[in-house]
Amino acid sequence: MRWVSYRSADGSTRCGVVRDDKIHALGTDLLELLCADGGLASAAAREPTEIVELATAHLLAPLPAPPAVRNFAAFERYISNAGKAAVGDGTVSPAWYEAPRFFFSNPAAIKGPHDEIPIAPGVKLWDYEVEVAAVIAEDCSNLDAAMAEQHIAGYLVYCDWSARDISASEMGFVYGPSKSKDASTSLGPFLVTTDELETHRSGRGYSLRMDGYVNGEHYGGGRWDEIHWSFGDLLAHASSGTTLRAGDILASGPVGTGCIQELAGRRPYLAPGDTVRIEVQELGAISARITGPGPS
Numbered sequence: 001m002r003w004v005s006y007r008s009a010d011g012s013t014r015c016g017v018v019r020d021d022k023i024h025a026l027g028t029d030l031l032e033l034l035c036a037d038g039g040l041a042s043a044a045a046r047e048p049t050e051i052v053e054l055a056t057a058h059l060l061a062p063l064p065a066p067p068a069v070r071n072f073a074a075f076e077r078y079i080s081n082a083g084k085a086a087v088g089d090g091t092v093s094p095a096w097y098e099a100p101r102f103f104f105s106n107p108a109a110i111k112g113p114h115d116e117i118p119i120a121p122g123v124k125l126w127d128y129e130v131e132v133a134a135v136i137a138e139d140c141s142n143l144d145a146a147m148a149e150q151h152i153a154g155y156l157v158y159c160d161w162s163a164r165d166i167s168a169s170e171m172g173f174v175y176g177p178s179k180s181k182d183a184s185t186s187l188g189p190f191l192v193t194t195d196e197l198e199t200h201r202s203g204r205g206y207s208l209r210m211d212g213y214v215n216g217e218h219y220g221g222g223r224w225d226e227i228h229w230s231f232g233d234l235l236a237h238a239s240s241g242t243t244l245r246a247g248d249i250l251a252s253g254p255v256g257t258g259c260i261q262e263l264a265g266r267r268p269y270l271a272p273g274d275t276v277r278i279e280v281q282e283l284g285a286i287s288a289r290i291t292g293p294g295p296s
Contacts (some may be wrong), residue, residue, distance in 0.1 A: 001044055002190040003154070005030050007058040008050070015062075017044050018190065023057055024048035030062055030191065031247040034153055039137060040193065060112045061187035062156055063135065067245045069105040069185065070238055071131075071160055074229040077222065077256025085264040100229040100237045105160065105181055105251075113188030113286045117161055119272065119293040120183035125164035126270040126290070130212040130221055130258030130278050133158035133251040134231050135191055141243045148235035151244070154193040158251045159186040159278045159286050164261055164269065187249075189284045197282060204230035208281040210255040215275055219267055220257030224280070227252060 002018040008025070015033065016025040017040075026043050027033045033043040073079055076092060084090035111117060119126045137153035161184040200206040202225040211221030234250050244250075260267050270276065272292040279285035 001040065001193045001196065003030060003040065003062060003193075004054075004057070004188070004190055005060040005062050005064060006052070007060060008052070013060065013064070014050070016048065018054055021054045023052045023054055025050045025052070031065070031067075034135075034137065035246045040153060059114060059189050061110045062189075062191040063187065063247055063249065064110055064112075066107050066110065066135075066247050066249045068248045069107050069110075069251070070102045070249070071105045071181070071251045071253060072100050072102040072229065072234050073253035074100060074227050074234060075222070075253060075255050075258075076228040077226060078254045078258060078262065081256060081262035085262055100234050102234075102238065102250075103181070105185055109184050111184050111186045111288070113157070113186060113284070113288075115186065115288060116291050117184050117186065117276075117288045118291045119270070120161075120163050120166075121293045123163040123165060123293065124269070127162045127164050127260045128212060128270065128276050128278060129160040129162060129254040130210050130280075131158040131160060131251045131254055132156070132210060132224060132280050132283065133187070133249050134235070136235075136244045136246055136248040136250070138246050139243055140235075141239050142241070143236045143239045145230070145232040145236035148232040148239070149194070149230075151235060152194055152231060153246075154191045155197065155283060156187055156191050157189070157278055157280045157283050157286050158249070159276075159288070160251065160254075161185065162259070162261070186278070186286045186288055188286060192283050200282065204228070206282075208283075210258060210280045211278075212258055213277040213279070214267070214270070216277075219260065220263065222255040222257060224255070226256060
């Protein structure tokens, strides 16, 4: 199933399942459906309250206000490329292989799949990231990596808009990224349930393309099954000693060459008027116009 959230004609927020390019509205809040008895499968059996054309719907982020957002760095090629671009050395630290690493992102900064994205105030090096993210199906703790993916409701396209000039100074300090990742995160357009992807299973992920485009030009990307840390690994690590809640989002970090940072001067950073497309095969695409920053 493919689930969406959208703005109805009366201005209210609704959610529904997509069938034959039409949205069958089944609730007002996708998180509420996820948390209800029977979850999304039970909700999908209801009679719709309205049916609207997907092509003309004002789509929101599938989960406009997730409880928590964790962003990992699960692709080895990205880590190597980023190190090479930053200091001329693509050697991956042995510490990266010890356990998945993540930071908490800002749930209040969620944007829809077609929302405009303002450059954060004072930022000169504005970047996108081609990522995929899992949505947690139910509250869970202390998961085993081999079984953890059973707790995933589905996946969606994730773009972590990043201020590289700020992150350059933040990453030199023990706390890691913070304000450089605080302004905007785009999600969507669909929450695609795991059964829809099973035929694409490959290695630690799925045999699906992940790509980034700026003004129609392909900047880079790769395949989901290049991932070093599987989503089972990510969930097991994140849930150790704590509780993941239904609706929590865990993002992969960028696929190799999935951001401008990795291209080491071969492409310019983003500017007002640019249009960015972040596409993951079978999950759809985020398409966002970049606008000028707000006041510093």
